[in-house]
Amino acid sequence: MTTIATRTLLTVAEAAELMRVPVNTLYAFRHQGKGPLSAKVGRRVVYREADVLAWLDAQFAAEEAARARRDGEVSR
Template identity: 45%
Template sequence: MNNRLMSIEDLSDHLGVPVNTLYKWRTKGYGPTGRRVGKYVRYRPEDVDAWIEAQGTA
């Protein structure tokens, strides 16, 4: 299992969502939970997966 934290660029690639959209979501409290690591925001893959599951089906 890969426990590597995801950067916002990694998350953008994973979700197919522009980085700027992810920053907007973060300021509005939407999207996967991000954590500050120094001056960077990182995402745990399990948090991203849980957030995706919580979105339901399209």
């Protein structure tokens, strides 16, 4: 298991910048139980960079699957 010390922790602002979304979007995702995994450390919300990137990859995979389904329905 990798320890936290070897992982990059991102602030909400850093995660939002990486994802190219407003900070308030991440707060809304967290409130709704959506978005990448986050944790509270003291009074701060942090994200592991790997979790943000994995969540983004999952969003692209879901979009590709939806597009493939739509394209399959059109060609029938």
